[in-house]
Amino acid sequence: MAAPVDPETGKAHIRLFVDQPLCAGGAVDLQAEPTHYLRNVMRRKVGDSLAVFNGADGEWSATIAALDRKSARLSLGACIRPQSRNPDIWLVFAPVKGARMDFIAQKATELGAGVLVPVLTHRTVVRKVNVPRLRANAVEAAEQCNCLVVPPVHEAVTLDRLLDDWDPARTLIHCDESGAAPPIQEALPGAPEGPAAILIGPEGGFDRAERDRLRRLPSALAVGLGPRIMRADTAALAALALWQAIRGDWR
Amino acid sequence: MAAPVDPETGKAHIRLFVDQPLCAGGAVDLQAEPTHYLRNVMRRKVGDSLAVFNGADGEWSATIAALDRKSARLSLGACIRPQSRNPDIWLVFAPVKGARMDFIAQKATELGAGVLVPVLTHRTVVRKVNVPRLRANAVEAAEQCNCLVVPPVHEAVTLDRLLDDWDPARTLIHCDESGAAPPIQEALPGAPEGPAAILIGPEGGFDRAERDRLRRLPSALAVGLGPRIMRADTAALAALALWQAIRGDWR
Numbered sequence: 001m002a003a004p005v006d007p008e009t010g011k012a013h014i015r016l017f018v019d020q021p022l023c024a025g026g027a028v029d030l031q032a033e034p035t036h037y038l039r040n041v042m043r044r045k046v047g048d049s050l051a052v053f054n055g056a057d058g059e060w061s062a063t064i065a066a067l068d069r070k071s072a073r074l075s076l077g078a079c080i081r082p083q084s085r086n087p088d089i090w091l092v093f094a095p096v097k098g099a100r101m102d103f104i105a106q107k108a109t110e111l112g113a114g115v116l117v118p119v120l121t122h123r124t125v126v127r128k129v130n131v132p133r134l135r136a137n138a139v140e141a142a143e144q145c146n147c148l149v150v151p152p153v154h155e156a157v158t159l160d161r162l163l164d165d166w167d168p169a170r171t172l173i174h175c176d177e178s179g180a181a182p183p184i185q186e187a188l189p190g191a192p193e194g195p196a197a198i199l200i201g202p203e204g205g206f207d208r209a210e211r212d213r214l215r216r217l218p219s220a221l222a223v224g225l226g227p228r229i230m231r232a233d234t235a236a237l238a239a240l241a242l243w244q245a246i247r248g249d250w251r
Numbered sequence: 252m253a254a255p256v257d258p259e260t261g262k263a264h265i266r267l268f269v270d271q272p273l274c275a276g277g278a279v280d281l282q283a284e285p286t287h288y289l290r291n292v293m294r295r296k297v298g299d300s301l302a303v304f305n306g307a308d309g310e311w312s313a314t315i316a317a318l319d320r321k322s323a324r325l326s327l328g329a330c331i332r333p334q335s336r337n338p339d340i341w342l343v344f345a346p347v348k349g350a351r352m353d354f355i356a357q358k359a360t361e362l363g364a365g366v367l368v369p370v371l372t373h374r375t376v377v378r379k380v381n382v383p384r385l386r387a388n389a390v391e392a393a394e395q396c397n398c399l400v401v402p403p404v405h406e407a408v409t410l411d412r413l414l415d416d417w418d419p420a421r422t423l424i425h426c427d428e429s430g431a432a433p434p435i436q437e438a439l440p441g442a443p444e445g446p447a448a449i450l451i452g453p454e455g456g457f458d459r460a461e462r463d464r465l466r467r468l469p470s471a472l473a474v475g476l477g478p479r480i481m482r483a484d485t486a487a488l489a490a491l492a493l494w495q496a497i498r499g500d501w502r
Contacts, residue, residue, distance in 0.1 A: 084478075099350065110481045111489065146480045185496040226501035227335075229397045230361045237485070238362065238492035245436040245493055250477035 014042060014050035015059070017139045017150060022057040022076060027065070030072040039067055051080060055142075055150045058083040086149045087248040090170070090197035092117040093236050095126040095156065100233045105137035105153065107233075110145050111240045112249065117197075118156040123204040129156040159210060163217060170195040172220045173243065175235050177205055181222035184239060188246040191221050198243060200236045265293060265301035266310070268390045268401060273308040273327060278316070281323040290318055302331060306393075306401045309334040337400045338499040341421070341448035343368040344487050346377040346407065351484045356388035356404070358484075361396050362491045363500065368448075369407040374455040380407040410461060414468060421446040423471045424494065426486050428456055432473035435490060439497040442472055449494060451487045 016038075018028050030038070038044045046064050052074065053059040061077035091113040095101055108116055116138065118129040134153045142150045166172065171191050173184075175198070181187070199214075206214065214220050225235055244250045267289075269279050281289070289295045297315050303325065304310040312328035342364040346352055359367055367389065369380040385404045393401045417423065422442050424435075426449070432438070450465075457465065465471050476486055495501045 103354070106482075107485050107488075110479060110485045112477070112479050141482075145482060183496065183501050185501065224501070226363070226495055226499075228361060228363050231357075231392075231396060234358050234361045234488070237358075237488055241489035241492045242496055244477055245434065248477075250434050250436065250475070 012042065014038070014044070015143045015146070016050055016052045016062075017143055018052050018054050018074075020054060022052065022054050022060050022079075024076065024079070026076045028052060028062065028074040028076065030074065032070045035067070035070060035072040038064065038072060039069075049077075050074075052076070053142075053148055055148065056083060059148060081148060084148050086112045086114045086151065087244070088114050088195040089240070089243055089248060090115040090117055090195075091151075091200075091236060091240060092119050092162065092172075092197050093200045094119055094121050094124045094202035094232060095129050096203065096232050097126055100231070101126075101134065102137045104233050104236055105134040106141040107237045108240060109138045109141035109147060109149075109151055111237060112147075112149070112244055113151045113240060114149075116151050116153045117162070118154070119159050119162055119199070120156055121159045121202050121210060122207045124202045125204075127156075131155055159206075160213075163213060166217065166219065167195070168219050170197055170219060172197050172199055172214070172217060173239065174199045174214050174220050174222050175201070175225055175239055176222040177201075177225075177229065179224065179227075181224040184223040184225055184242045185246065187221060187223045188243065191247065196243065196247065198236065198239045200232050200239065203232055263293065265289070265295070266394045266397070267301055267303045267313075268394055269303050269305050269325075271305060273303060273305050273311050273330075275327065275330070277327045279303060279313065279325040279327065281325065283321045286318070286321060286323040289315065289323060290320075300328075301325075303327070304393075304399055306399065307334060310399060332399060335399050337363045337365045337402065338495070339365050339446040340491070340494055340499060341366040341368055341446075342402075342451075342487060342491060343370050343413070343423075343448050344451045345370055345372050345375045345453035345483060346380050347454065347483050348377055351482070352377075352385065353388045355484050355487055356385040357392040358488045359491060360389045360392035360398060360400075360402055362488060363398075363400070363495055364402045364491060365400075366405065367402050368405045368413070370410050370413055370450070371407055372410045372453050372461060373458045375453045376455075378407075382406055410457075411464075414464060417468065417470065418446070419470045421448055421470060423448050423450055423465075423468060424490065425450045425465050425471050425473050426452070426476055426490055427473040428452075428476075428480065430475065430478075432475040435474040435476055435493045436497065438472060438474045439494065442498065447494065447498065449487065449490045451483050451490065454483055 062074040313325040
């Protein structure tokens with residue numbers, strides 16, 4: 001939950017993600033956490049207005065109809081924006097530590113990733129993935145950045161398992177640090193149309209068996225991200241920005 | 252100071268930035284902070300080896316010749332890598348709060364920015380810029396990511412002052428949230444060759460006077476970064492990645 005300040009008025013504009021259906025004449029019941037935010041953090045009262053979205057039904061104006069210590073009820077007004085969709089691009093990434101993991105979820109949401117998939121490779125050091133925390137980061141980024149879409153976060157899966165079940169129609173854009181792959185801006189324009197995924201390995205890179213398997217996967221496309229080594233979170237966001245510009249909805 | 256672990260050996264490889272000239276047969280004297288890191292954090296002893304770089308003379312192997320509680324002396328061995336240079340791309344950014352500011356300095360270093368320039372716009376909320384902290388973040392990113400270049404961090408300057416003195420030969424790529432500018436991937440290929448800068452405004456955007464002034468600047472190039480609103484740090488890194496791919500050294 002977060003409220004960017006309108007620079008013209010200096011007043012905070014609240015956009016709240018709610019996991020409930022939204023429709024004309026409907027209502028939304030809030031539990032303790034968003035109620036605390038509205039009441040104690042933002043000091044809102046019955047009759048105050050805000051905006052709500054759920055990632056499926058667009059964005060709606062809402063009015064606080066009831067506000068207790070642990071729960072609140074919102075009355076829905078008009079639909080402000082119809083639902084938009086992100087391009088069909090997954091971000092498949094090996095988990096990293098702490099704040100940089102939060103950061104990947106936030107930035108990938110701002111950059112319009114469709115789905116976030118934590119993947120455990122042979123050299124992945126961080127093997128426990130806090131999916132609710134990643135999801136909370138994606139929600140917060142969507143609230144702050146006026147996004148209508150919160151990308152779903154999948155449970156962590158091993159790379160071997162992920163590739164066993166890989167949909168051959170989804171191009172797997174695999175960021176290759178070896179220097180042998182064509183630069184991403186040259187490789188992407190020639191990739192097949194349709195669904196895609198960006199795969200970012202762990203900080204130590206993929207091991208030989210994984211590299212061999214990726215090389216044999218018909219839907220894999222190896223790309224390079226320039227002459228410098230980047231941390232995994234930087235590489236993920238750089239690749240996602242390039243994809244949106246060349247194949248996604250920046251066009 | 253940071254030491255990525257070699258995934259094959261499991262042993263930390265130390266790369267230390269030092270602000271001293273490096274040459275064959277030379278020596279480097281370390282002060283308290285890097286000495287503490289070598290001795291107490293990394294548990295290194297006299298005779299142990301590491302690598303050092305200074306952003307100007309390439310990367311050198313070094314051996315610990317003396318190690319006391321508060322100082323150390325390194326003997327330089329061979330030059331391991333000749334000095335490389337980053338493309339002439341500045342990142343000019345309105346300061347943001349706390350960790351996201353550190354993050355801009357780290358990620359811009361990984362993405363090969365040539366110079367970092369904090370800029371104070373009319374709507375910039377954060378007006379105090381801790382330049383030594385930004386520089387420390389750039390150094391740490393360079394150490395961790397095998398970079399040879401640490402981009403200089405300029406003192407903060409107002410946008411008005413920066414534009415008063417703007418070199419007309421440097422294209423000022425200005426990220427425009429209005430939706431009216433052409434997408435960055437379409438605008439950049441037609442930009443003049445030569446030095447460039449990416450300008451990212453504050454979270455509230457530029458005000459009308461600033462937008463008018465940017466519009467009148469002959470070397471300014473307005474670009475769009477897609478249909479979603481991004482936080483300033485995300486926009487900075489996305490634009491830098493696109494520039495490196497289209498005009499920089501990813502080609």
